[in-house]
Amino acid sequence: MAMTLEELKKGMSDKVFSQIVDIFLRQSTVLQSLTFDDCVSASGGGSTMKYKYLRKVLPATAEFRKIGGSYTASAATKQECEANLAIMGGAVQMDRVLNKVAGNFDNMAYQIEEHIKAIVSLFHYTLINGDATTTASGDHPEFQGLDSMIAGTTTEYGTDKAIDLSSITSLKANADEFYEALSLLIKTTDADAVLTNTEMITKIQTVARILGYRTESEEAFGKRITTIDGVKLIDMQNHYTVSSGSAVANSVVKKGLKRKLGSEQTETTGLTDIYAVKFDVNDGFHGISLNGGSVIDQYLPDFSKPGTVKDAEVEMIAATVLKNTQHAGALRNIKIA
Helix, strand or coil: CCEEHHHHHHCCCCHHHHHHHHHHHHHCHHHHHCEEEEEECCECCCCECEEEEEEEEECCCCCCCCCCCCCCCCCCEEEEEEEECEEEEEEEEEEHHHHHCCCCCCHHHHHHHHHHHHHHHHHHHHHHHCCCCCCCCCCCCCCCCHHHHHCCCCCEECCCCCEECCCHHHHHHHHHHHHHHHHHHHHHHCCCEEEECHHHHHHHHHHHHHHCCCCEEEEECCEEEEEECCEEEEECCEEEEEECCEEEEEECCCCCEEECCCCCCCCEEEEEEEEEECECCCCCEEEEEECCCCCEEEECCCCCCCCCEEEEEEEEEEEEEECEHHHEEEEEEEECC
């Protein structure tokens, strides 16, 4: 049965698990909106977990005819697609003495919450940039991201020309052009949300203010969500990795891109993209999960049992799919730097 994480949480009797799901929801506006179709079962001897579906690519056509004439045959085009569930998670180890002397600071709870943040950022990054190319071994941990799902479709806009919003002067000069392009993206995809980065959301708000449009905010799980004409502007934030003992922040929706556009001989720098999605389990963008699964699993230790060092793990088994290319799109090559 398809359901959101919020609906899943309501049916839980395990209060600790309910709190863990609540942390996931607080960390992600996308997870608050996604419906998960829980119909994936293991195949191939249990080694793969595939979700097969038909993606609508082109609609059917209609035409006029004369008396005695006939119609040209046409058909709505659907593409057979499949997605592999990805297993994402993190683990922490803790000595039972450290847990005992923690006092008011619950170190285990802190570590679990930090691992949840890491899982959410990995999910966000893959949702946009995921590469589902099968490796030589036939196994790949990622699922296909929106960036490649949308490439080459009729809802991919701005591929041959940049819109410059990099300074206040250029932003004022190009505000109407940008707002029209953004409105076209939203309306043609019937979008519920725009997914981008912090800098781009700031630019959208400035453009709206210059043109006299209003952006509004609503509260959700303690976070302020900016909306424009009822469409959420979701900041996908950063995906953090650790290299040589230092944290590296990678913007989920990439910025600072360099591309040759149209007939230009040199690269345009400082570019970013905007993605728009309609959340719909039947005809749009949605999540998938294991049959009968809970999307999120937690494995917490019992410190009263023998064993000096305890393991704790949090895991998410999910992926995202797009049922209709008309209900997701991208506005490419917005110059913000």
